[in-house]
Amino acid sequence: MYRAGVAAILSQLAREDRLIVVESFAVEAPKTRLVAQKLKSLGVESALVVTDNLDDNLLLASRNLPNVLVLEPRHADPVSLVHFPKVLMTKAAVAKFEELLG
Helix, strand or coil: CHHHHHHHHHHHHHHCCCEEEECCCCCCCCCHHHHHHHHHHCCCCCEEEECCCCCHHHHHHHCCCCCEEEECHHHCCHHHHHHCCEEEEEHHHHHHHHHHHC
């Protein structure tokens, strides 16, 4: 039931154009400004960022942004997926989701 629910939520996000898939999402230094600039360049103000490689720089840089949450695919829950207006995923995170849900 849980896997089917998450799969249904992901397909609904894609239908509503709330799912953005990018090649990678990383920052060179733990600076909040860098994450804010990346999100702004994508036209996103509030988002759940799901990445396969959660490095310290990204985690430290994003924690000061009130409308941004960074997670790995195994920690992404249905409430988080529905809560944010946009869900930003890396291609590798999509592959991990397929592996977890398949």
